Amino acid sequence: MPRIGVIFDRDRAPEDLPAFAAAVEEAGADELWLVEDLGWTGGISSAALALAATSRITVGIGIAPAPLRNPALFAMEIANLARVHPGRIVAGIGHGVPEWMRQVGVEAKSKLAMLEETVLAVRGLLRGDEVILDGREVHIDGVRLVHPPTVQPPIVTGVVKPRSLELSGRIADGTIIAEGNGPAELAASLEHIRRGGAGDDHQLIVFTYLYVDDDASRIEKYTGELVAGQAAWLGKQPEELFSLIGAVGELPAKVRQLADAHVSTIVLRPLGPDPIAQVRTAIAALES
Numbered sequence: 001m002p003r004i005g006v007i008f009d010r011d012r013a014p015e016d017l018p019a020f021a022a023a024v025e026e027a028g029a030d031e032l033w034l035v036e037d038l039g040w041t042g043g044i045s046s047a048a049l050a051l052a053a054t055s056r057i058t059v060g061i062g063i064a065p066a067p068l069r070n071p072a073l074f075a076m077e078i079a080n081l082a083r084v085h086p087g088r089i090v091a092g093i094g095h096g097v098p099e100w101m102r103q104v105g106v107e108a109k110s111k112l113a114m115l116e117e118t119v120l121a122v123r124g125l126l127r128g129d130e131v132i133l134d135g136r137e138v139h140i141d142g143v144r145l146v147h148p149p150t151v152q153p154p155i156v157t158g159v160v161k162p163r164s165l166e167l168s169g170r171i172a173d174g175t176i177i178a179e180g181n182g183p184a185e186l187a188a189s190l191e192h193i194r195r196g197g198a199g200d201d202h203q204l205i206v207f208t209y210l211y212v213d214d215d216a217s218r219i220e221k222y223t224g225e226l227v228a229g230q231a232a233w234l235g236k237q238p239e240e241l242f243s244l245i246g247a248v249g250e251l252p253a254k255v256r257q258l259a260d261a262h263v264s265t266i267v268l269r270p271l272g273p274d275p276i277a278q279v280r281t282a283i284a285a286l287e288s
Contacts, residue, residue: 004286005031005060005267006279007207008050010040017046018053023276024118025054028283030112031090033060033207033267038068038100043092044077049267051085058088062176062207062267063158065096066118067106072143074118075125082149092176093118094158112167113137119155124151156205162192169196174203180230181206186261188262202244203264209243210268212281213252219245222272244268244282251285 002169006024008017017034024032032050043061050059063123064074074091083088095115101107108267117138128148133140156174161164168175175193177186186206193202202222209230223245224238231238244254258266270278 001286002255002263003030003265004028004060004283005029005033005205006275007033007035007062007267007269008046009269009275010035010037013045014041014049017049020276021050021053021057021059024205024279025039025057027280028287029057031058031265031267033062033092035143036061036064037101038065038097038180038191044074044081047081047089051081058090058091059085060144060156060160060205060267061092062205063092063156064093065101066093067101067108068095068104068116068128069093069118071118071121071138072125072140073159075122075145077146078122078153079126079145079149082153083147086149086151088090089153091122091155092158093122093155093166094176098214108137110136112163115157115159115164116167116171120158123155123171126155131189138274156203165189165192165195169193169198169202171196172202174264176205178209178230178234179207179209180227180234180241180243183257183261185242186258186263190262194253205265205267206258206263207267207269208258209241209245209271210247210278210282211243211271212248212278212285213272214247218272226271245271248281248285251282255286 006029034046047059078091095111114137117135125145130144131140154173157168157172157177159168227238279282
């Protein structure tokens with residue numbers, strides 16, 4: 001059975017996060033994932049709030065844009081959280097949405113180099129190494145953390161395209177796959193990740209929409225627009241997207257499909273007006 005995570009949606013008010021995190025932990029989830037999108041909220045500060053409000057669950061940042069996050073500062077922040085909450089933080093890093101990166105003047109000339117060099121620098125710093133890196137995008141001259149973490153946090157990447165997936169397989173501890181991708185797409189992504197050199201311990205983390213209901217009109221009301229937008233981004237029809245939207249009885253079989261596709265963690269993105277109720281229903285269905 002894969003681990004079960006839950007996303008705190010970026011549109012929810014930040015002041016709701018501590019109570020949401022505590023409720024997710026109480027419901028039995030293994031992980032809580034936080035979004036860092038330009039103009040919404042910061043992933044590091046959100047992770048600090050969630051960790052302080054809980055005692056058990058892992059908190060993942062999904063994902064920090066590499067061009068926006070200087071690797072030395074990012075490592076310092078992650079190390080701080082990892083020292084206080086050992087074994088409970090996952091550092092997610094990605095290319096960053098190009099339009100957003102241009103808005104703040106940090107778009108990388110080489111997105112692949114930026115991501116690779118950021119991951120390598122952050123990993124070295126978290127290990128306690130003195131990092132010297134004069135790369136195409138990242139430049140660090142002899143920096144070492146005074147307080148590196150005692151438990152090394154996993155570094156995962158949120159990527160989409162083949163070359164980025166191969167890069168993730170080479171440098172990261174895991175890969176985040178976006179909402180809407182099912183077993184067939186996961187198999188194709190995993191092929192690229194393995195081509196990069198990833199072993200069996202590489203985590204495959206899949207975000208997926210969740211809305212449990214038998215009423216088709218409510219399903220359309222609460223999920224239709226979002227699913228359509230994600231389908232357009234993926235170049236698919238809405239009905240082609242894999243999700244956990246529908247009757248509760250369908251959940252166990254769909255989750256088994258993801259487990260058979262070598263998914264390590266299924267991260268639920270609950271939709272509708274009562275996301276915690278959706279999470280509780282889903283976890284109860286999977287445990288029965």
